[in-house]
Amino acid sequence: MKTLMLIRHAKSSWDDETLDDKARPLNERGLHDAPMMGQHLAERGVRADLILTSPAVRALSTAHIIADAIGYTRKDIIADERLYASSPGTLLAIIQGIDDAHQRVLIFGHNPEFTDLAHGLSRDIDEMPTCAVAEFDFKVKHWSEIGSAPPLSARLETPKSIKR
Numbered sequence: 001m002k003t004l005m006l007i008r009h010a011k012s013s014w015d016d017e018t019l020d021d022k023a024r025p026l027n028e029r030g031l032h033d034a035p036m037m038g039q040h041l042a043e044r045g046v047r048a049d050l051i052l053t054s055p056a057v058r059a060l061s062t063a064h065i066i067a068d069a070i071g072y073t074r075k076d077i078i079a080d081e082r083l084y085a086s087s088p089g090t091l092l093a094i095i096q097g098i099d100d101a102h103q104r105v106l107i108f109g110h111n112p113e114f115t116d117l118a119h120g121l122s123r124d125i126d127e128m129p130t131c132a133v134a135e136f137d138f139k140v141k142h143w144s145e146i147g148s149a150p151p152l153s154a155r156l157e158t159p160k161s162i163k164r
Contacts, residue, residue: 001103001137001138001139001140002103002104002105002137002138002140002143002146003103003104003105003135003136003137003138004095004105004107004121004135004136004138004146005046005048005104005105005106005107005133005134005135005136006107006109006114006117006118006128006133006134006136007037007062007063007066007106007107007108007109007131007132007133007134008108008109008110008111008114008115008128008129008130008131008132009026009030009054009056009058009059009061009062009108009109009110009130009131010026010029010030010031010033010034010037010058010061010062010065010130010131011026011027011029011030011033011130011131012024012025012026012027012030012058012130013025013026013027013030014027015027021056022055022056022057022084023056023057024056024057024058025057025058025061026057026058026061026062029130030058030061030062030130030131033130033131033159034061034062034065034066034131035065035069036159036162036163037066037131037133037157037159037162038065038066038067038068038069038070039069040157040162041066041069041070041133042069042070042071046070046104047070047071047072047104048067048070048072048104048105048106049101049102049103049104049105050078050098050099050102050104050105050106051063051067051072051076051077051078051105051106051107051108052077052078052079052080052083052094052105052106052107052108053077053078053079053080053083053107053108053109054079054080054083054084054086054108054109054110055079055080055081055083055084056084056110059083059084059108059109059110060077060079060108062108062131063077063106063108064077066106066108072106080094082094083107083108083109083110084109084110085110086109086110086113087113088113088116088117088120090113091107091109091113091114091117092117092120092146092147094107095107095143095146095147096143096144096145096146096147097143097144098143099143100141100142100143102143105143111128114128114134115127115128118134118154118156120147121134121136121146121147121150121151121154122134122136122150122151122154124154124156125154125156128156128158129158129159129160130159131158131159132156132157132158132159133156133157133158134154134155134156135153135154135155135156135157136151136153136154137151137152137153137154138151138152139152
């Protein structure tokens with residue numbers, strides 16, 4: 001069994017127009033939603049064998065906040081340049097290349113590619129708003145089978161769906 005969690009970064013700030021897109025930080029809502037989602041995942045008992053993230057500040061910040069909540073060490077988070085300004089095909093290739101020793105993998109990144117990939121894996125997911133978590137369970141032994149094997153289950157959680 002392999003579990004894949006695609007997590008879109010929390011809401012980012014557009015306040016400083018001089019910042020490069022990769023340098024945009026989380027805004028106030030993002031700084032509220034990311035810890036809330038992290039706490040929710042921790043309460044569900046979510047753990048990670050591997051966390052991959054886009055190197056963009058907003059994605060990396062979201063990854064740090066959620067990693068802290070679920071007890072994953074920040075220094076073990078891998079920032080992968082291929083996760084920034086990517087495509088669903090590139091994302092799938094990254095997933096298919098994951099070491100099979102990992103059972104549960106969390107990947108932090110961006111739209112539209114996250115929504116497109118999530119929808120490609122499960123037609124039940126049409127949109128991933130900021131800080132959404134799309135979770136897929138696959139009855140496979142190898143990450144290379146993801147994309148050809150349908151998920152056993154798929155769920156989408158958003159800050160609105162778990163609002164406290």
